[in-house]
Amino acid sequence: MLNKERMPVHVAIIMDGNGRWAKQKNLPRVMGHNAGMKAMKKIVDHSDKLGIKYLTVYAFSTENWKRSLAEVTGIFKLLVAYVNSDLKGLIDNNVRVKVLGDYSQIPEDAKKSLEKTLEATKDNTGLQFNIALNYGGRDEIRRAVCAIGEEIKEGRLEPQDITEEIIADHLFTGSGGADAPDPELVIRTSGELRLSNYLLWQTAYSELVFTDVLWPEFTPEEYEKAIEEYQSRHRRFGGR
């Protein structure tokens, strides 16, 4: 049974297995992403119902540009369809959307739709839904190092004064960006047992839950099972 008193504040998900799901059904890969988007919508709704404060999904990694043009274009079309069809729902449900990643290079229509969504939801106070888009954990750390280097160059910071908090604050999840705490729980679907460059800094102490279910078949029930698994573990943070 889910313990409502011990819900994670921040859940991060690697939505994996859309391609394999489509292949099993003899469908084009984009149809797998389409089914994945529908699954994602339900998980956003359910996170809100469960009182989770932050949900982060890996929608597009810095490595995903290597996929075929048709697939990349298809994923961004889905993003446009999602934000356009769901914007009212997101506003009604008080969801605040944020992006992790440098989305300046994504197709223009996707960028416009996304910016409209970010603006329209920015003052909402319910669930914060972070979409990791053109996101890579190493790229994120590299950007933080560059920004900190600039501050040193300008004389605003001394190298020996760099703390973990300062590094964390320069990530996409820092106060100038999504302003989100570290996730207590990371879920990856489809049986792969890797982090794949996802939230490398932020997941230092996260519980990792893996399931064989392919992302399009990841239902709210599966989600609750993953949270139960998280709740059953004892979290020690290395010390206690």
Ligand code: FPP
């Ligand atoms: C991983 O499955 C999934 C992705 C790289 C894309 C995720 C996209 C969505 C869920 C829908 C679009 C939603 C937004 C917000 C853009 P995979 O293709 O790696 O699956 P495979 O490992 O079985 O090939």
